[in-house]
Amino acid sequence: MAENTKTILVVDDDPDARTYMTTVLEDNGYATLTANDGAEALGKIEQQLPDLVALDVAMPEKSGVAVYRALKENERLKGVPVIIITGISEDFKRFISSRRHVPPPEGYISKPVDSEELIRMVKGLLP
Numbered sequence: 001m002a003e004n005t006k007t008i009l010v011v012d013d014d015p016d017a018r019t020y021m022t023t024v025l026e027d028n029g030y031a032t033l034t035a036n037d038g039a040e041a042l043g044k045i046e047q048q049l050p051d052l053v054a055l056d057v058a059m060p061e062k063s064g065v066a067v068y069r070a071l072k073e074n075e076r077l078k079g080v081p082v083i084i085i086t087g088i089s090e091d092f093k094r095f096i097s098s099r100r101h102v103p104p105p106e107g108y109i110s111k112p113v114d115s116e117e118l119i120r121m122v123k124g125l126l127p
Contacts, residue, residue, distance in 0.1 A: 005029065005031045006030050006031070006051040006052065007030070007031040007032070007033060007048070007050045007051050007052075008025050008030050008031070008032050008033070008050055008053070008054060008122065009032075009033045009034070009035060009041060009044060009045065009050040009052070009054070010022050010024045010025070010032055010033070010034050010035075010050045011034070011035045011036075011037075011038065011040075011041040011053065011055045011056055011059070011064065011067065012034075012036070012054075012056035012059070012085065013036050013056065013058075013059040013060060014056070016055070017085075017111070017113070018034050018036065020113065020115075020126065021085075021113060021118065024113075024115040024119065025054075025118070025122065028119050028122075028125075030122065033050060034062065036059075037059050037060055037061035037062060038059055038061055038062025038063055038064060038066055038067040039043065039062045040061075041055070041062075041067050042067060042070055045071070045077060045080075047103045049077070049080065050080060050106075051080070051126055052080065052081045052082070052083065052125055053067075053071065053080055053081070053083070053124055054082075054083045054085055054109075054118070054122075055067060055068060055082055055084055055105075056084060056085045056086070057084055057085070057086070058084045058086070064085075064086075067101065068084070068105065069101075072102040072103060072105065073101070073102065081106040081107070081110070081126070082105045082106055082107075083106060083107040083109055083118075083122070083125070084105045084107070084108050084109070085109050085111060085113060086108065086109075086110060087110065087111040106125055107121045107124075107125065109121060
């Protein structure tokens, strides 16, 4: 990997979704880390700060919403862009964007994830 390769943490409890997203990202020159739930994601973020987090919302253990809040409320972590990956509706998008104590996520992608949309969004967030 090149010295300036950006690292993306893919958090999803569905192994097929994780594999799909990491393959798409790696094929486009990004390094990836994976976590299958929110608790594991926070542990990985503490070990190695990623350049971006692709975060599924509906997960067991610690939900994506809890992970998102933990990131955005932490001074050291709040600058990491987050793309919310969700099969959940526009209502959820309005809900999370209306929370006063945390800023809205940098991006949203609906499931099933479109590879071109994912790469376009990542490139826009990681110059």
